[in-house]
Amino acid sequence: MAHHVHRFTRLGASVLIRGSWYYPPIIVGGAFPQGARRAIRYGDGWIPLTGRATSGDIAEYLPRFHQMAAEAGRDPATIPLSLFAVPEEVDTLKRYRDLGISRVVVSLASEDAGKTLPILDRWSEIIRQANA
Numbered sequence: 001m002a003h004h005v006h007r008f009t010r011l012g013a014s015v016l017i018r019g020s021w022y023y024p025p026i027i028v029g030g031a032f033p034q035g036a037r038r039a040i041r042y043g044d045g046w047i048p049l050t051g052r053a054t055s056g057d058i059a060e061y062l063p064r065f066h067q068m069a070a071e072a073g074r075d076p077a078t079i080p081l082s083l084f085a086v087p088e089e090v091d092t093l094k095r096y097r098d099l100g101i102s103r104v105v106v107s108l109a110s111e112d113a114g115k116t117l118p119i120l121d122r123w124s125e126i127i128r129q130a131n132a
Contacts, residue, residue, distance in 0.1 A: 047084065088123065
């Protein structure tokens with residue numbers, strides 16, 4: 001059986017992957033504009049800092065992010081955006097979807113199933129409504 005060996009070097013770190021033609025995506029987090037610049041230059045995706053007073057609304061800087069990507073020779077559609085700690089609001093998820101946000105990450109406390117499952121049920125319904 002032949003093994004394919006591929007070596008990828010990014011940011012000075014080398015990753016050796018056996019038996020795969022793919023590398024794990026490099027998702028870069030950070031505030032706009034510095035984090036955006038790093039994601040465009042080195043990454044396969046961006047996690048902007050949101051939800052802080054100094055972060056601002058992603059809708060305000062998303063057009064500039066797309067422009068920066070295009071100026072760097074990158075298609076903005078190839079740099080997916082992920083958001084953490086989003087509120088449990090259907091309208092907010094719809095707005096993020098319409099802005100082109102690729103995914104949101106739900107934060108859950110470390111609790112037993114009796115407390116966690118109802119939260120997941122709420123999120124399931126919110127996601128269903130947002131995608132309706």
